[in-house]
Amino acid sequence: MSLLEIKNLHVEIDGKKILNGLDLTVNAGEVHAIMGPNGSGKSTLAYVLAGKADYEVTDGQVLFDGEDVLAMEPDERAAKGVFLAFQYPIEIPGVATMTFLRTALNAQRKKRGEAELTTPEFMKRVREASGKLSISQDMLRRAVNVGFSGGEKKRNEILQMALLEPRLAVLDETDSGLDIDALKIVADGVNRLRSPERATIVITHYQRLLDYIVPDIVHVLSKGRIVKTGGKELALELEASGYAQFQEAPVAAE
Amino acid sequence: MAELTLMKNAAEQQLAAEWTAAKAKLPGAAPLRAAAFETFAKAGLPHRRVEEWKYTDLRALMREAKPLAVRPDAAAFATLGETDAGLGDLDARRIVIADGYLAPGWTDLNESDPGITIVELMAWLGEADLFRLNSIPDAARKDIAVSLNTAFMTGGVVIHVRKDACIERPIHLAHVFSGKTAAAIYPRSIVIVEPGARLMLIESHEGPDGIDYQANTALQIFAGDGAHVDHVKVTREGDTALHISSLMADVGAHARFNTFGYTTGGGVVRNQLFLRFGGEGTVANIRGATLLKGRQHADTTLVVDHAAAGCQSREVFKSVLDDESRGIFQGKIVVRPGAQKTDAKMASHALMLSDEAEADNKPELEIFADDVQCGHGATAGDLDEDLLFYLRARGIPSAEAEALLIQAFVGEAIEGVEHAGLREALIEAVQAWLKARG
Ligand SMILES: Nc1ncnc2c1ncn2[C@@H]1O[C@H](COP(=O)(O)OP(=O)(O)OP(=O)(O)O)[C@@H](O)[C@H]1O
Numbered sequence A: 001m002s003l004l005e006i007k008n009l010h011v012e013i014d015g016k017k018i019l020n021g022l023d024l025t026v027n028a029g030e031v032h033a034i035m036g037p038n039g040s041g042k043s044t045l046a047y048v049l050a051g052k053a054d055y056e057v058t059d060g061q062v063l064f065d066g067e068d069v070l071a072m073e074p075d076e077r078a079a080k081g082v083f084l085a086f087q088y089p090i091e092i093p094g095v096a097t098m099t100f101l102r103t104a105l106n107a108q109r110k111k112r113g114e115a116e117l118t119t120p121e122f123m124k125r126v127r128e129a130s131g132k133l134s135i136s137q138d139m140l141r142r143a144v145n146v147g148f149s150g151g152e153k154k155r156n157e158i159l160q161m162a163l164l165e166p167r168l169a170v171l172d173e174t175d176s177g178l179d180i181d182a183l184k185i186v187a188d189g190v191n192r193l194r195s196p197e198r199a200t201i202v203i204t205h206y207q208r209l210l211d212y213i214v215p216d217i218v219h220v221l222s223k224g225r226i227v228k229t230g231g232k233e234l235a236l237e238l239e240a241s242g243y244a245q246f247q248e249a250p251v252a253a254e
Numbered sequence B: 001m002a003e004l005t006l007m008k009n010a011a012e013q014q015l016a017a018e019w020t021a022a023k024a025k026l027p028g029a030a031p032l033r034a035a036a037f038e039t040f041a042k043a044g045l046p047h048r049r050v051e052e053w054k055y056t057d058l059r060a061l062m063r064e065a066k067p068l069a070v071r072p073d074a075a076a077f078a079t080l081g082e083t084d085a086g087l088g089d090l091d092a093r094r095i096v097i098a099d100g101y102l103a104p105g106w107t108d109l110n111e112s113d114p115g116i117t118i119v120e121l122m123a124w125l126g127e128a129d130l131f132r133l134n135s136i137p138d139a140a141r142k143d144i145a146v147s148l149n150t151a152f153m154t155g156g157v158v159i160h161v162r163k164d165a166c167i168e169r170p171i172h173l174a175h176v177f178s179g180k181t182a183a184a185i186y187p188r189s190i191v192i193v194e195p196g197a198r199l200m201l202i203e204s205h206e207g208p209d210g211i212d213y214q215a216n217t218a219l220q221i222f223a224g225d226g227a228h229v230d231h232v233k234v235t236r237e238g239d240t241a242l243h244i245s246s247l248m249a250d251v252g253a254h255a256r257f258n259t260f261g262y263t264t265g266g267g268v269v270r271n272q273l274f275l276r277f278g279g280e281g282t283v284a285n286i287r288g289a290t291l292l293k294g295r296q297h298a299d300t301t302l303v304v305d306h307a308a309a310g311c312q313s314r315e316v317f318k319s320v321l322d323d324e325s326r327g328i329f330q331g332k333i334v335v336r337p338g339a340q341k342t343d344a345k346m347a348s349h350a351l352m353l354s355d356e357a358e359a360d361n362k363p364e365l366e367i368f369a370d371d372v373q374c375g376h377g378a379t380a381g382d383l384d385e386d387l388l389f390y391l392r393a394r395g396i397p398s399a400e401a402e403a404l405l406i407q408a409f410v411g412e413a414i415e416g417v418e419h420a421g422l423r424e425a426l427i428e429a430v431q432a433w434l435k436a437r438g
């Protein structure tokens, strides 16, 4: 059984069709890259997987581990192991980063029937994970993402991923706004989590990230559908030729 | 327009009868009481056409006036539980005022701190002049709730902190309603903090659910030049109680004055703050957090009078409104002629947890000086869906995510409480409120 199976997914927002019969299968152990022009529906797909309201699924199915994900609340999905690194992580004034991390981690553990982490154990994990991502103690002392630079916010997303150890991580343009050093740090963080049980979907516009996180499969998303699928060389091809060839792809005859 | 004499309603008639019966027995300050009662008798209870009371029509809300509470007897005083006012094991010197009377068994007036003296209000009234009692800000003088308190006040304390004394241990004035049937209580206390002295004062108000008692409480604070006063008021009256409080503060030069009001209890609550900055260079933080549910109604009405130059005041009020509750904030900042370089910023924010809840907001600036920085801002809104989604996407269930955001919202006001132990206690009180909300 595949870890994630998306079949014929149709999604609208405010009556506007955004995903138009999207199919995607991701097996445990794989890294998929999704590329595609602005507005093609990449973030929409990520949000629908994570369970954001506002999006109306008008047709299709999403199975995670064989279970109907679309019927689950966002927090249930997270506890099952779905993680979204947001394209634009938001600031949460007044909620301390440590409180947030601990609440999230323990809520997921509780849902899975695991014991809550003790304070020393939690602190140890945060120290280790933040150290590897070059996240300072000062950042951890602040409210979630408040006053973080763009790149710091992205690293904070990866810190959360490292602590929550999801089975499926969806990274929505985590590379945008990162300098070269940060890009390597983030890529290392993602690669550390690669394992036969887990899978990653990397949404990106740039080949550069894929030099560090080498994908097994690359997809092109255009107008709400996967219009081409290939190996890692497809990303290089796109870098050279752009998306023009896909822009006119016919929207499936309905 | 011809002067209109309103028909007295039942409550007004009962108050008049109560006055006639009680005035000879009320201890001390007879002329002051009589003048205050006259102010009430002329105006009647405030109603919605009285601008300051526009959102809290006391005439309509107070159908009847409850009889004046009698002094609990020794046995009743003895059964008073040690109240913690929901503040846990906060270390404070506790003074219990039950039904408007200082409770002897629970109060240590003689603790050996040479910097501070505490006497019973009526003992003080007997011997000293009435100067302090009558020294109240203009806006409060014509207020009917203040007048009624002055007319009927039964007891409380006078706290006197000597010049330059630093009182380390907070003083906690714990007001409780101990009656089994509804009654009206009128506590009054006076706090004098001499120049350069420092005091942390907590005032709490509690009572049982299901009894429609009426509390009209007043506190006067006189902070001298260079004094540092922190005041925290915790209001957790019973769910059908009417609570009216008036804080009157007169603050000198180069002082620090912080007040924080935390309100979760009472059926109808009116918190009035009349603050006057009469000396230069004072810095004040005036904050409040109100958390309401059911059909609770709470009104915070604030008058900040910048009467001297170069003072800074920050007003931050937060309300969390659930179910069919109603939260009101009226804030007026007055800058007197000559109070140049005044820096006053007022913000009030309401977080609406239900479509049935209502927030009313009326900020006012009355500025008579030209070189000032004053402003106000107000918002009312729901919990931010994007923030909730972010938290939930990390596995935090909906109720817990809401609780985190509500706490963060209220936290901005609580942050201003300088005493760490008290700040923690207040945060825990918010958590308890959220837990009860479910
Ligand atoms: N809340 C919304 N209301 C209306 N339209 C929306 C909303 N969210 C997304 N859209 C539209 O849906 C389309 C897909 O948006 P989406 O964010 O998924 O694109 P994307 O592929 O992630 O683009 P980018 O590469 O710029 O991040 C866009 O045309 C966008 O304007």
Ligand SMILES: [Mg+2]
Pocket: A042, A043, A044, A087, A172, A173
């Ligand atoms: Mg996007």
